[in-house]
Amino acid sequence: MTDASKGPLDGLVVLDLTRILAGPTATQMLGDLGATVWKIENPERGDDTRAWGPPYADTEDGIQDLSAYFLSANRNKMSVAVDLALPEGQAQIRKLAARADIMVENFKPGGLVKYGLDPDTLRKAHPGLITCSISGFGQTGPNREKPGYDLMAQGYGGIMSLTGAPDGPPMKVGVGIADVMCGMYAATGILAALHHRTQTGEGQSIDVALVDTQMAWLINEGTNTLMSGKIPERRGNAHPNIVPYDVFDASDGHVIVAVGNDAQFARFCDALGLGPLHEDPSFVTNPARITHRDALMLHLRPALTTIPAATIIQKLEAAKVPVGPIHDLNQALATDQAKARDAVIEQTQNGATLKLLGNPLKFSATPVQYTRPPPRLGEHTGVVLGKTDTEND
Template sequence: MGPLAGVRVLDLTRVVSGPFCSMLLGDLGADVIKVEEPERGDDSRAFGPPFIGGESAYFLSVNRNKRSCAVNLRDEEGQRIVQQLAEHCDVLIDNFRPGTMERLGLDHHRLRVRNPRLVSCSITGFGRTGPDAQRPGYDLIIQGESGIMDITGAASGPPTKVGTSIGDLLTGQFAAQGILAALLERTRTGKGRHVDVSMLDSMASLLTFNAGIYFATGRSPTRRGNSHATIAPYETFETSDGWLNIGVANDKFWQLFCGVIARPDLATDPRFAKAADRVTLRDELVPLVADIIKQRTREAWITDLAAAGVPYGDIRSVQEVCEAEQMTSRGMILDMPHPTAGLVKNIASPFRFDDRAGADHVAPPLLGQHTAEVLREFLGLAEAKISDLIDRGVIRCQ
């Protein structure tokens, strides 16, 4: 049983940021009711290929530990059903554009009249206020608008996006964190709170020391490839047969590193004695180190760096990560039986309590798989009423 056992979450989100947020809550033990459009469901059900047993691998990656309840929110009775479901829930999450929940009669002001303990969360692209509030927010767009793309990529190359949907995923994490904080506050006040999280705000918060450099100097940081703005050598180096990350993050590691590369003269060279000096003289130091690293194999350097305790890292493929013993031995690869897709594999959330991974996980649901179950359980609807709602296109049952 997870720490959020007994917490009911009504999830009106789709695609990535919201579903990732609600999946994290589900991984922690919450009962997540995923409300989907009856005809097509969550947009990401159509994202592919690949598809597995008719299910999108994309959808399957961020929707475990949920029950699917397919309700037509364009229908007034469908809206009333969701309003009634919200009365029985602790949390409601949406990622519609600002104003949509108000039009649906599902805004937090209205719902909290009927359920004062409800914690609601709105995830938007640019925020609920400001001149860009109505702009659609997609990960690529937000990566560019937030400044992240401008500092990512080779110095002489174009702006480059991060290789995963980091804007969506980070926003989902912040939303989950805000929801948990509001639930904790509710234990003291007895009242819910509305959490407002935007993708732009979330991504801009990652600028941290890059923004600090601008605030301190008035100069905007530029792309540096894999090097670090304030640490050197701290980047990717080419060996004789591949690539390797080496992070000489302080003066102690510099001394150890000079021993590994058999250059004690560099350890005593006053030009490179201090971390700040190594950054200032990066253009002299890094090419020198690069020439040395290129003379031996990746495995040879890994062996010596590990023995000396110098931070290093292999450059692994997604396949290598998914099959790594470090991941499998810690239960980070989940196997979940699915009605049509067979055995669905996911990477688990990193939560561990008392050094134990979470409980058993349930595969992402089929569209409308739990509609009847949820309406019976929450609203006490009879079978005849459920059949009537199906016939009129208000709900869908699998």
């Protein structure tokens, strides 16, 4: 019988040499799934994001090293303070690598070579080790030496050219989505490498970059451009391939309408009293609506501005047309749906109650466990470095 108190990655050890967001996102995912994660931090300042506040956790000792930013990507980890610049620190990392299954790092390409801790060196000593290197542009290519930040990746990789109002400037996504998605790709790659090792006993190195992954999740807009050769326009909240699929002004706020097919469009028009609009040859099919997008909006936008948002939602839901509100973060995280799905969890650290975003994965046999709150700097140094080679946590 499966032990539901253990995650699917129970027994695996991750040596985490990452900081900021992309790497910590990947390693937090592995920790949420049950792996033991040793987060290596500079003894003096720790992960840079510890100081990226306010807000900070209101701990009993008053030390402000748990910013909300840091808390977002560092639960289920053990903090080990090691100075990589010192020979002693390098020796400690080599000993930990011998006990680890996975090493994740986000130094500049080649940045660990001078310490003798680069993936090639570690894997020569430990052929079963899986290493994952996260960087801005990857380990190869003409831009490999350039620093990688989320904003720069969003700009270089094209997503900013698609985001924002049609008559406005290019706009970044409101959160560090290039970092987060890179972390998700990294976690997926690590899991695939683990399966390969299970079959062959062989570890391997993974090279994943913010810009590469950002280009990969251009999705339909990327393939639209590749197939047509046309540079897509910024459309604000509108969809390039579906109409109407947008944010509309209601009489008292805003509402999302996402009409996915022609039958839904007919029901949309009927529900909101738009008469025979759906019978007009210019609007009867989705390709026609795309061609005549501007003309259709001249009908739709004035009509919806006369109706309260709640009424639009009620009528369209009854007509089985996709529709929804636009919540602010307080509203979103307090919805009944969010509560039912454990979107918010609580942990405690040094007397502080930490409200964190939950992991969205729902396992039937090995549910996600929140065993450790985001750690204080160096909290587990003695425990981890003092363990024998057969002990992991």
